[in-house]
Every structure is written in C-alpha cells, then in structure tokens.
Amino acid sequence: MSILVVLLSLAAGAYALAVIERWAVHGHLSLTGPAWAALALLGRESLLARKSDRLFFELGPVLLLVAGLMAVAVIPLAPGLIITDLATGALFLNAALAYVLVALIMAGWGPNGAYAMIAGWRFLGQFIAYAMLIVMPITAVAMRAESLSTVEIVASQEQLWNVLYQPMGFILFVVAAMGLAWLPPLDLPDATGELAGGVEAEYTGVRLAVLRLARMVIILALAGATVTFYLGGWLGPWLPPWAWSAIKILVVAAAMLSVGRYMPRIREARYLALSWKLGISLALANIFVVGVIALVVPI
C-alpha cells in the first residue's frame, strides 16, 4: 500500500518538477506543457544510431530509472510512508545513486557518437569530484542520529534540523547532489552549448522520454535525500507530515533546478579541484565539529 502511495506521489512530483524545469529553462510556465511534450515525444520516431552498442544504448536509460527508483525507496515521506526502511538506508541511497554513473557511461558509450561518449566520460570525472562529498556529510548526519536508517535520521532532527546543526554539511551535500544530478552549473554530461545534448544527444522518441523521466526521478530522490538528511523530513507544525515532505522536496528541487540559470558552467577539472581541496577539508572539519557537539552538548 505505501509502495503504491509513494510511487503515485513520485509520479506527481516528477510532473510538477517537469513544469518547474520548463519554467526555469524555457521561461514558459505551463501546467499542461509537460503532458503535451511527453505525448509528442512518444509519437516521434525512436531512432537507433548506426553501429551503436545496442545493449548499452537500450539499457542506459532503464538502468538510470531503476537507480532513481531504488534511491526513492529509502526516502520517508511520512511516518510509515516509505517503501523500505532499511537499517542501512543512508548507505543504500549512495549505492543506488552510484549506478547513475554506470548508466550514464552506458548511455554515452552506446550510441557510438563522439558527443555522447565524451559526455559519459566527463561524468566519470565529475563523479570523482562529488562522490566523497555525498558520503562524508551523510557520515556526520548518521553520527548525530546514531543510525543509518533514514527514518531514524529524520527522528533525530526533532529538536533541531540538521541544516542548523551542521550547515556546512548541508551546503556541501547540496552542491554534491547537484553534481550527481548533473544540474547546471554542473551539467557537463548534457551541456547543450558544448556537446549539443551530450548523453541525451542521440536519444529520440520513447527512449528519450525514459531518459528524461529518469532524470526527474533522480532529482526528486536527491531533493528527498536533502530534505531527509537536513531539513527535518516530514517534521513541521500545522500541516500533516506528507504535506511537509511534499512542500520541502519540491522547493529544494526547484531551487536546485533554477540556481544554475544565473551562472556559467564550470568544467569538471575545476569542480574537482574545488571539491577536493576545499570540499573534503570542510567535510572533515564538519565531521569533527559534529562529533564534538554530539559528545559535548547532545541535542
């Protein structure tokens, strides 16, 4: 039952996000726009590039979608409203999202096109930048909750949300999450002006629709993770828990989608340098500070 509810809310969330994305990227706010776009996309030819690695070409988008759905499975929307409450939920989220990389490499390699291939490998470079900064802030979150279970992590923020308890970790996690979801300004794998769509460049029709849906699910999963780890999940006054989850997730997702509009993209080498020289130092400091606070003043 809760699986069905979560999946339905996921579908609704993905649609809402598509509306927001069109607004952010193309400047038109249209509630029916994504529906028409999806229908139109399904009616178009689904081309297969010549000499493609067919297996990877077909599997890439599907694996991307599966990875996104797996990540969503451990995100609680309300007490009891979670697909599976794993004891290692926070780690499982990482494991699922690690396959985003694999899927993009497959999708980039598959069509045997230079733009897509470069895009796929670029994402690998980007991965090395964001990977540690996904895991290390989560470590600090788990330290406070004394558990890897996402439900426990939300419960641990009853007194004070983690965004205030460990603001440094929050910033690092959001930037890393934007790298993971290849959102601008870290959208190297599908940079329109540099690679003409990159990984997406050779996909058309139904396959492109799956790819776009998977992207939305991944953004939602990461927004959900941000809310779960830092913004107190379903916690909040007056409104029912699920409403708080929905509002927070959509606001975080919208913010992550639109911030890239206001700055140029940076290449993965610069992101890598920033992440490792500055980011990892800060993340270690964050773990240390959280450890000290947790031992000295337990909130």
Added chain:
Amino acid sequence: MTVQMIFLAFFGGAAVWFGVVVFRTHSMVRSALALLFSQTAIGAMFLVMQAEFLGVLQIMMMATEMSIMAIFMVMFMMDPGGLGGMDMSHQKRFSIGAGVSAAVVAIAVALLSDWGPAAEQVVDAEAQTRALGMELLGRSMMIFETAGITILTAMIAATAVAIPVQNLSSKDDKEASE
C-alpha cells in the same frame, strides 16, 4: 529458507555468468561492465544472506571502481570503438590451467573446511552494522588502518613511477625516430 536458496543460486549463477561474459565479449567497455555486474550480483548474494551492510557496500563500491577501470581500459587499450572483434583472452593454455587449478583449490577448501554449525537466526541488520563498526574500530583497527595507508602509499608511488621523467622520455623519442 527455500526462497532464500533460490535467490542465492540465482545471483550466484548471475555472478558466474557475468564473469564468463567478461572474457567472451569483444568490447572493452562491455567487459568492464560485465565484471561490474558480476560483482553486483555478489553484493546481492550478501543481501540474500542477510548481510545487509556488506551487500550494500559491495554494490556501491563496485559501481565506482569498475567504471573507473572501464575508462582506463578504453583510454589505454587501443580498442577504440570497442565494437570490433577484440579477443579478451590471452595465453590461453596457461590461463586455463591456472583457472582450473584455482577453482579446484577453492572448491576443495569449501568442501573440506569445518564451517561449524549453520546459524539458524541472524541478528538484525542494525545490530550487525553496530557489531561491524565495533570490530573495525576495535580489534581490527590496526589491520585496516595499516592496509589503508599501504594502499594509499602504493597509489601515490604508482602514479609517481608512471609519470615519465621528461628528459628520459625525450631521449626515448629521439631513439624511436632514428
């Protein structure tokens, strides 16, 4: 129990099958990713055996490692398209011999070891994770820290060795062009 056995056998079979694909395929990238999925299947076997933390960790780590391996293979192995007829096996006779003898030894160890009584009830995942953490930061701390530092040193050393000395390499180039 039976359901668990069926899944265990399924993932075990998948791991072996992907392992075979590594050598049967003709593309570097497919080979690397087949190895990845073989390892993922092993992670799934951990999950079936209720070793949740280990399983999730295996599944997570392998995705990264094998992807990085794939790019190195593509960069350096001169099979650009990856679509051609590249043979993944080399030194066949020796490899077969080594593979068969290793398998025999592994099976022999599996059969001849005294594994003790099978555990009927596994502690829950939370307790397992806690126990694992206690182990890693207690009795085994020295071993893991040493291993970690050693691997790091090896990586730095390997990188240092791999960077060609500028003068030497230009001398090599000159020789090659002559």
Added chain:
Amino acid sequence: MTLVGAREGAMSGIRRAVAAAMARDLSAFVLPGASVARAMGLDLSGSHLRLVGTPRHANLLIVVGPLPPGLRDAAAVTYAQIPRPRAILALGAGDIAPLPDADVSAPLTQAGLQSGLADLRRVIAAGAFRADSGEFNAPALEVRVEYTCPMHPEIVRDAPGDCPKCGMTLVPRETASDGHGGHGGHDMPPEDRSNPADHAHAGHAEDAGGAGTYTCPMHPEVISDAPGKCPKCGMFLVKAEEGESHGHGHRHGHGHGGHGHGHGSEAHGAHGAHGAHGHGDHGGHGKQQDHSGHDGHDGHDGHAGHGGHSKAAIDGIEPHFMSMVELTEGQPRSSDGLQMDWIEVPFGPFFPGLPAGLRLTLTLDGDTVAGSEVRSLVGRAELVDGPQMRVADFVERLAAMMPLSPVAYRTLACAAIEEAASVDPGHDARRGRAAAVERERIASHLNWLAEFGLQSGFLWLAARAGALQLAVQGADVAGIAAQAGAIRRLTRRVQAAPLMRMRLRRIARIGKDTPASGPVDRARGGGSDARTGDPTLKDLGFETRVRNGGDALARLRLRCDEIAQSLDVIAAAGRIAVPQVPDVDRVSGEGAARIETPRGAAQLRVKLTDGRVVEADLDTPSDVNIALVETVTAQQELGDALAAVASLDLSPWEVRG
C-alpha cells in the same frame, strides 16, 4: 494538408491526439542559428517555441533567411537527423534545396513567424502521420553498400555473392558516396558488429594493395601471407610491411557518430585534413594490439599517406605482455605524456555554442584538443557580381552579405563610394552614421553575450541579452535611452556573476605579437581601433577602451565596457541615421574607407567607373581573427576550447570564401 516529413502510419484516434500534442509542443532547431535570427530581428523566444541544441530533439526546422549554398548539404543532413514527424518552416528563405519544400513558408518578419507557426501547427495536427511517407534523400546522405570478403579485402563488389578466391560469403560494408551520410539512419540492426572482420582491416589492406605479410600484434613471430587470426591468441593479424604501416590507428570510429550538425559532404574534407596536419610521427602500429572498430571511417578509404615508420619486430622476442610502453610506442604524445586514443570530432556549422556557419574540427586526445581545423562554410563570395554593379546594388549586396552586422558594412560601402566620388555626406549625417554603427555594436555585443550564455549554460544571460538586443537594434535614440539602464545593469551583473572568473580566466590568452583585430586586440592592451582619431566620434566623447589580460575574461569585460561607451556616444549624438545610398553621377575614381565594425576594423577599397562599381576589395576583422583559433584551442579542455573560439566573436560571413 500533409506534412512532407510525416511519420508512417494511418491517422487513427490515438495518433490524432499525439499529432495535436506535437502541434502544441514545437521544438525547433534554427538554421543557420539563433544568433542570426536575432540579428535579423526575429524574437524566437516569445513564440512559445522551445529551441533545442540538437536536431535529434527537434520536430521543426526553422530556416531563417536565404540559406547560403555552403550550408545546404549540412542543412540536409540536419534535417535527416530530425526524427519524424518533422516539419520545415522557411522564413524568407527562397530556394532551400536539397531540403524538401518547406511545409510552411512565410516572410522574414515577426508577424511572418507568428502566422507561419500558426499555419504549421494546423499542418502538423492534420498531417503528422501518413500511410505512405516517403524517404528523404539528398546527395549528401547517400550511402553506398558494397560487399567485401572478410579474408580477401581486395575483393569489393557492388552486389552480394561469394568470394571468387575462397568462396566465402561477401559481407556488406557501407561507404558514403559523398561524405558520411549515415546519420539519416533510421532503425537499423547493428548487424555489422556480428562481422567484426568486416571493419577490421579491410580498408587498410585495400589501400596497400598487393602482397604483404601479416603479423599478430601480440606475437610478432607469427607471420602469415594472408590476413586471418593468430593461431596463438586468436587476434586478427595486422599487415606488417617493412617501413610501412597503416598509420592512422588512433583515429577511430567515434568521429562519425557525432551527428555533427551537418557532416554532409564535408566529411571528406575533414578526413583529408589528416594528411594536412602532417602527423608524421604516427607510425609504429606494427605492435598495436587491435585495429578493429574503425567503422567510423566508412567511406574514407584513402588512408594512404599517413604512413609512419614502424620498427620491424625483432624475431623471436616476445613483446612484454600487455605492456603500455610497447603498445603505445610511436603514437603521438600528448602534452601530459599519457597515451590516449585520438578522435576527430566535427563541430558545426550549426553547433549551438559556436557561430553559425563555422565548421570546427577538433582532434581530441581524451577531452583535450590536440589539433583543430576551422573554416567558414558561408565564406563571402566576390563583392562585385558581374563585370560592374550599380552603386545601390553594391551597397545592398554588401549589407546582405553580412547578416550579423549589416549597418556597419552598409556604412562602410557608402563611405568608400563617397570617398571615390568625392562626395561629402555632411556633419549631421556623419554623426547619425556613427551612432548607427554604435547601436549595432551594442546589439552585436549583446548578441555575443547571449550566445556565450547559451554556450556556457548561463541561461538567464542568454534570455536577457537576447531580449535587450532585439529591443536595441532598430530603436531610435529615445528607445535606446529607455533600455540603457537595463543594459548597464546587465553588463555589471554579467561581470559579477558567480563562477564567471573561474570559467573564463586564462582561457584563450593571446600574446602581444599575434595579429588580432577589434575587441580581441583591445582586450590585450592593444590599441587598434579605426575610431581612434575620428573627429566625429571624438566630438561625441569617444575614447578608445582598452583592457589588459588578453584572455576570454578580458574580452568579456571589454565588450561590456564598449556597450556602456556606445550608449554614451549615442546619447551624445542625439540622432541615428542609417546611411542612404550616395547619389553618384557617372563619376570615376578610387576610394577606400575604414570602419570599426563590432568585430574590428574593416577596410573597403572600391573603384568606380562611370558611376558603377567595377572593383572592390574588403578586409574584415574575422579574416584576421579566424587564424587565432588554432592557437587558442591548442591543448585546451574541450569546453575551454569552445569558450575560446566563442570569445573571438567570429563572423563566418566575413571570412573570405
């Protein structure tokens, strides 16, 4: 009403709904490019269109203005890459062959665009599916299938059959009759992969012809007279002739897949460049592990001329097993010493982040540019069409040849003709003209900012600068004054945007000694500006702006400075007057004029005989700056290289054809 590019299938209930959805959701790919459309005064962003960066994601091709002949083949390839159902909207385009006839044609105005889109929506809703949709064929797309024997590559036949030498079944192989073509490809089973031998070595051996010996890349002691597999490891044998090797091993098949927005007939040109690049050091493939996967080179059978020298394998000595040193020996080295595969990737002529009409072919070593080749596909033709031209025709022709800065070139033509005819336009006209050119400079720099925003994913900038450009160009003094505040805010905000310094600093550095023109020169401390010393502009408070640094960031800042300066000049001038064709009466004489166009100084010399233009010679800034492309892209990361090319603000229309 039916669509030329309809998708096959009967118009049934569900398809009707899909067609209606398609009519609502128009994703357009613009030819030659969005920047050209804006320069022509079209506001595409306000038309409820989505502009996409690749034809694969479009369902509509908008052709803006007359399509230059050099772009037509590329346009056909682009059209073929659009998945069906696909439509063409031609705005003042005239003849667009080899593209099929436009589904809707309209005049090149904003109203024409709106009515054209409305018509197009009706056409798509009614005819997106058709039972008998035809194939689209163009010479640029033709792919010839030939049949070759896996064992005897010298056997090439036009029809399937058996090999006369060994009786094996011949396998198909595609060659483009005129370029790559292959991208029109619609669902095709990847059958070629099942025949690895097909593209393993066939092409090479064919080049070499005649007899040779074949050896295993891993086991040099294996030597055979015929191609085949190594008995030790099963790898395909490679041809090993003393002193000769098929030396292009590292250029592999990915180049072709680049769906390069118009490979068209350029494919051969691109390939010819291998030789031109002169990578004489490519040899040594005798030990290379594998040569398969060359399928991208369909049609490029002419690999000869690449040869290098391979060291003859020493008999009886096994090379180090899988040794990197052995495998990469003799391959070109990157600056970082890592040996990687090189691929050749075409960008343009319709690439979203580059000037429309520019074809940039980058040889990529990983994601680093190892070599580049640039050329304009819309290069200008002779200025004087025929033995002589009427003055008015000449002026109009020059202005029409430069769609990105028509006013500046119109002014240039008028000034040169007036000089030749010794006519003085008068003080007021000079001020009005200066202001008109400055107005175009603002619009052009804003256009550049919009393109840069698009390329770098800075979408707010792309939208805002594009909108301001449309508002400024064609506006009068009051109209520009009304926008001045917004424009100044934009230039300040761009320079202060987060990550901007990190994105552009130290990219595309140009030293003092390299010839450069216009903002590119002034951004490295150079002082070249045709406006310096012009009394009219001096009167209006003009001073030459200079920035130091010489990198892409300095160019961005200099252009922002110039926008502010031009706003001041226009305010001081008080009137804007695009020059009228000078009235010259049967005079003869020669004259020259020099004008600072938005991209740099352009000089025109004309010769009049009896009031007609008989000779004209034009030097443009892009002629100078296009030579910088190779310097600024060398050893840059791909994204940086593209930003570097964009920072030069080239106009392919200005480049000599």
